[in-house]
Amino acid sequence: MAPHPGSHGSLGNSSRHRGGPLGSNPSAFGYEVPPEQAVELVEGVLASPIRVIDTANGYSGGDSERRIGSAIARFGGLPPDYLIVTKVDALGSDFSGARVRDSVRESRERLGLDTLPLVHLHDPEFFDSRDLMGPGGAVEALVQLREEGEIQHIGVAGGGTRAISRYLDSGVFEAVLVHNRWSLVDRSAAGLIQRAADDGLGVINAAVYGGGILANPHGGSASYGYQPASPATLRAIARMTQACERYGTDLATAALQFSLKDPRIHLTVVGVSKPERLEGVLTAANAELPDDLWLELETLLPEASNWLDS
Numbered sequence: 028m029a030p031h032p033g034s035h036g037s038l039g040n041s042s043r044h045r046g047g048p049l050g051s052n053p054s055a056f057g058y059e060v061p062p063e064q065a066v067e068l069v070e071g072v073l074a075s076p077i078r079v080i081d082t083a084n085g086y087s088g089g090d091s092e093r094r095i096g097s098a099i100a101r102f103g104g105l106p107p108d109y110l111i112v113t114k115v116d117a118l119g120s121d122f123s124g125a126r127v128r129d130s131v132r133e134s135r136e137r138l139g140l141d142t143l144p145l146v147h148l149h150d151p152e153f154f155d156s157r158d159l160m161g162p163g164g165a166v167e168a169l170v171q172l173r174e175e176g177e178i179q180h181i182g183v184a185g186g187g188t189r190a191i192s193r194y195l196d197s198g199v200f201e202a203v204l205v206h207n208r209w210s211l212v213d214r215s216a217a218g219l220i221q222r223a224a225d226d227g228l229g230v231i232n233a234a235v236y237g238g239g240i241l242a243n244p245h246g247g248s249a250s251y252g253y254q255p256a257s258p259a260t261l262r263a264i265a266r267m268t269q270a271c272e273r274y275g276t277d278l279a280t281a282a283l284q285f286s287l288k289d290p291r292i293h294l295t296v297v298g299v300s301k302p303e304r305l306e307g308v309l310t311a312a313n314a315e316l317p318d319d320l321w322l323e324l325e326t327l328l329p330e331a332s333n334w335l336d337s
Contacts (some may be wrong), residue, residue: 061298062094068302069098073306078109081233081296082138083149084130085116092137096336099139110137112183114149115169124152124168130153145229146172147182147204151259152190160197182229186252188219188336195222202229204296208336210235211278211285212263212329215336224291232286233296233307241282244268257333266327274320280311281324287312 072080082091092113099105115130121166126147135143147210150170151159159165169181182202183194194200202221208215209232216232223230237251251260268278286295299305331337 036071037232058283062097064301065094066098066101068299068305069095069317070102070138071302071305072299073098073102073109074182075309077136077309078106079112080110081112081231081293081294083114083116083147084134085114090136092134105140110144112139112147113138113143114147115165117154118151121144122151122329124163124165125204126170127165127168128172129176130170132257135177142176144180145180145182145202145293146178147184148200150185151183152187153187156190156193160194166194166197166199167284182231184231186335188216192219192222194326195219195226197230198263200228203232204231204233206234206296208334209286209289209292210237211241211282211324212237212251212260213330213334214328215231215334220291222252226275229293231290231294231296232290232292235282235286235295235297236279237262240264242279244278251276252335252337257329259329259333263327270320270323270327274317276314276320280314281316281320282309283308284314284316285324 069080079105080095082095088111090196095111099111105111113134115127115134118126118129131143131146132148135141146169148159148165151165151226153178169178172178173181181199183191183200184206185191185202185209186206188205188208191203191205195203203219205216205219207213209217209220220230230265236254238248238253239246240251240256241246241264245268249256249261256264266280271278271281272289283295283297286292297308299308304323
């Protein structure tokens with residue numbers, strides 16, 4: 028049986044690879060990812076210290092899962108200690124129980140896995156929670172699929188923390204994934220993360236770079252979390268960048284380490300689309316930053332009114 032997502036001893040707080048860019052979605056990421064490059068990258072991830080790959084049924088119309096499945100097959104199968112995490116997605120406006128069953132079937136076929144270790148209900152905040160949690164709805168279908176053995180554990184993954192918290196009230200989820208809301212410049216998920224930790228759930232933190240600006244603060248982006256960043260957030264990022272440079276590191280390393288050093292977080296999700304960038308992520312994940320830097324970065328945190336869930 029796969030380790031329980033809520034167990035620090037089983038999973039620890041480690042980085043995992045996000046499969047979103049692997050399917051090639053230039054409208055979202057700004058560049059193409061050729062199929063062979065994606066498969067080669069996944070093979071490199073499978074051979075690396077990273078032991079988790081995160082993807083979703085809907086990423087690039089299923090191409091993310093297809094390419095991950097191709098890499099697993101070419102690698103000779105999934106290593107026994109490896110965890111593939113995916114998500115069930117709506118098809119247009121259809122997020123019924125039947126759609127969830129189809130989503131799981133599609134993911135199993137694309138990935139080449141008989142059983143899916145951890146499956147998230149993906150972005151439920153865009154739907155009426157009464158429909159998704161009602162009889163015959165998406166949540167009921169996930170619970171049934173777990174009972175039937177097609178999936179082992181179920182989680183909920185999304186953005187708005189208030190909406191996600193309502194799903195945790197059901198008591199059926201074993202893990203929660205938040206994105207863009209627990210980072211160097213945004214702490215919107217503070218309450219949700221603490222609640223999940225107190226309840227013994229697996230806590231997964233994604234998009235620690237805020238969509239890219241914390242990974243490349245000199246790149247000219249003025250967006251954080253898929254929307255324009257406030258002037259206060261941009262000022263904070265500039266000052267944090269300078270602070271990191273004074274301590275001999277960079278903002279991307281600090282952004283990753285901010286999540287990795289939190290004992291409540293089991294997995295930290297980062298996106299890599301080119302094989303040559305994998306080594307840089309691994310180096311950043313193993314970096315040790317001085318306490319004085321963390322103290323200074325905390326003084327630069329933007330006020331809560333600038334956070335995504337303010």
